Amino acid sequence: MSDSTDDTMGSDDVYELDELLGAYALDAVDDFDRDRVEDYLRINPRAAAEVQEHREVASMLAFTGMSAPEGVWSRIMDQIDAEAPDPGPELAKIFAFPPAPSSGSVTATIAVPQRTDRTQQRAPRSSWLLGAAAAIVLVVAGVAVVGARSSTVDDPIDVAYATAASAPDSLSAELVSESSSFRAAGVVDAGGQGFMDGADLPRLDADMTYQLWGVLSSTGDVVSIGILGDEPGLETFTVDGDVSALAITIERAPGVVSDGNPVGAYVGDLV
């Protein structure tokens, strides 16, 4: 056997634990054996994969063709609603943007998840989501989120933002919530340098984050541009010139991937 596990365990132990994998997958072990197997699985990916295979097989044995029990769904909904915390800051689903002085403007949307928090002890999102999100970001834009900034006249980022905002060939967008309570401003200059001023957005719980999205003019796809954090300031990003609209959503930190149904209702129309 070539498992590295052999380096730390005797071959008899490995054999015995391997033999237990089927029983473990079916919950047919006592607490003592369960602990031993779980220690083993942590250091042996091959054994972990075998357990998962056994569970897939078991899931097929479990087929009964039964219907979902009546009444349970409504009880689930009742409990979810009862446990739902207060909703987070109200943000609009649709944002309207005044036209830029000379070259048109970008419309953008902000879609809000149904709730902004679920429990106070949420675990981090699985890494598979983050990996996919990163891949999408790389395709669309080089992102340089600079984090919250204090506004000073001489700050080069502030100066660059002011310059871009006043340039006739820049695109600008003002994201306004439905109730007009919250606003964020976006500017993309002719070279694709973008700025998002989210300083007026309300601070989120620490396990939530604002996420910036772009709508591709060619396909209408919504793609992640970057993470703005729970308390955005003036953030910078770059786009490759194909983004026709911007959107901001509230997501569970550290952000999510666009998955074909990215952020709810996103319609970015040029106006």
Added chain:
Amino acid sequence: MSSDQADSTEESDVRQEFSDSSDSSLVVSIARFRQDALAEAYRRHAGAVFGLAKRLLSDDARAEEIVQEVFLRLWNEPNRFDPDRGTLRSFLLANAHGRAVDLIRADVSRRRREEREALQTAGAGYDVAREVWDLTLASHVRTALDQLSGAERTAVELAYFGGLSYREVAKRLGEAEGTIKSRIRSGLKKLKVELSSSGVMIGSEGQ
């Protein structure tokens, strides 16, 4: 269009939206607080979860409690599901099975259960397309089970559907513990081979 009609159309659109989603996408949406995504996951898998729990417990009320627990846990902790490690269906069923076994072992009297129900055909209200597929699957499962030795099949069934530990299975059958755990493992491996060769995907994402 009346507001009721508009609402109905919107709900229909939502159902359509998620009915085409993969299980992984559903979980992503659940993590983003989409109750309609949870509803779709429930529609797809609650019957199987309920069926397994009922088979183990022979008690509709307790089986329903397990269904409720399993889907609330998916709602509250969606990150526990890792699509790289298996299907959502097996994830939910493993949760349900573990919980049912806990109940069985916490209440010895529950071990005196009725004879386990045989694989059943689809019930009323079950999705037609899925029913066809599931019935095909049931046929494959029965064929695969037939490939096991009687001793292997008994060991697997007592462990999985009986909620017994392999030690308890060994005691009940008067066999050595090592023999039983080997039979369970070899039985599961044979089932995987048979189900794979019959075209039933193992470890792929189910809709």
